[in-house]
Amino acid sequence: MENYQYQAIFPCLSSTPPASQFQGDDRSNGFFGLVTNSELDNHVSHESKGFVNGTETSEMSKSGKRKGEKKVRKPRYAFQTRSQVDILDDGYRWRKYGQKAVKNNKFPRSYYRCTHQGCHVKKQVQRLPKDEGVVVTTYEGMHSHPIEKSTDNFEHILTQMQIYNAFN
DNA sequence: CGTGTTTGACCAGCGC
């Protein structure tokens, strides 16, 4: 798996070098997808090539609203994971600061912020309306501090993740 | 008592 991507988001998860992979292979049974959203930042587009790009885009096509992005637009990384629980324990401490019902989705979207001092990483968690077994977690920003608890759990989750390449 | 969640209000961007 593209561990370097995880590294980008979870600096503490190191190890395996990038394996070029997302293209073409397993869209079959994968339940894991990584989306990089950088709408104006096309320089990152190469990253998003092999990834599913379903989260934000679909929303945009619908309502096309984003707030405040005129100024600061941070890249967002969305994971699609197949999970019974919404909360993926990635080792960081999150504080929920909002929940909103989204259009065309019976499930609400939850907004979390990293509680570490000085760390302003945010994430959103929502389920796919078409498949309630799939949880989409969108990270915004990158952690610049170590994980606060054991990553065993999350790494275990990672080992079970596969590329979800439904749109390629 | 410290920390995190819930929940309604508020705000801003966009389409009509």
Next chain:
DNA sequence: GCGCTGGTCAAACACG
């Protein structure tokens, strides 16, 4: 300009 929608705030609340 108005209304809809997504995103955030903050007070009240729950829980260890």
